[in-house]
Amino acid sequence: MVAYMKITKELADEYLKKGIWKPKIFADFFEENAKKYPDDEALVDSDTRLSWSELNLYADRAALKLADLGINRQAVMIEQTQDCWEHIVMRLAAEKAGVISLPLMRVLRHTEIEHLLKITRATSMAVSYTHLTLPTN
Numbered sequence: 001m002v003a004y005m006k007i008t009k010e011l012a013d014e015y016l017k018k019g020i021w022k023p024k025i026f027a028d029f030f031e032e033n034a035k036k037y038p039d040d041e042a043l044v045d046s047d048t049r050l051s052w053s054e055l056n057l058y059a060d061r062a063a064l065k066l067a068d069l070g071i072n073r074q075a076v077m078i079e080q081t082q083d084c085w086e087h088i089v090m091r092l093a094a095e096k097a098g099v100i101s102l103p104l105m106r107v108l109r110h111t112e113i114e115h116l117l118k119i120t121r122a123t124s125m126a127v128s129y130t131h132l133t134l135p136t137n
Contacts, residue, residue, distance in 0.1 A: 027095045030056055045085040055089070062093030069124070073098030076122040078113070080104040090126050099124075 015021040033042065034056035042052040050058070071077060077099050081087040087103070094101035102120055104113065116122070 025095055027059065027092050030059065030092055043085050043088060048085050050085060055085075055092075058089045059092035059096060062089050063096035066093060066097040066099055066124075071097065071099055071124050074100060075124065076100045076102055076120045078102050078104055078116060078120065078122045078125040079127075080106060080108070080113070081126060081128045082106065084128075086128065101126075 012021070016023060030042075030052070033040075034052040036052075038053035039051050041049055042055045043050045066077070077094055079087070079090055079094070079101050080103075081090055091101055091103070093099075102116070102122065104116065108116075113125075117125070
């Protein structure tokens with residue numbers, strides 16, 4: 001059975017004080033590894049191999065591109081990418097840009113995606129090349 005609990009500011013502060021949580025985001029750990037182990041292999045996907053520094057560089061470039069496209073901090077971006085290195089780059093890029101990334105399963109159809117676009121008020125969507133036939137509304 002799963003138990004749910006609301007994380008209050010007081011509880012979050014307690015977790016931080018006790019060292020249970022760190023005042024870092026997911027992307028911070030990648031940046032630390034890029035500095036400590038720049039040439040070490042970070043990610044392997046089929047025939048693509050990326051070092052920590054390469055992965056971090058791709059994520060930085062993608063984060064800048066999100067900003068260039070006008071995707072603002074705290075905007076919701078739906079992401080429907082394949083389970084590949086590009087998904088990790090987009091996840092990191094969104095976090096670095098302050099964009100809320102909402103990953104979707106690849107099997108969702110247009111009707112389901114349209115519904116999610118409405119209820120999340122997403123302002124953008126990142127897709128793999130294989131998903132370029134998207135809803136127009």
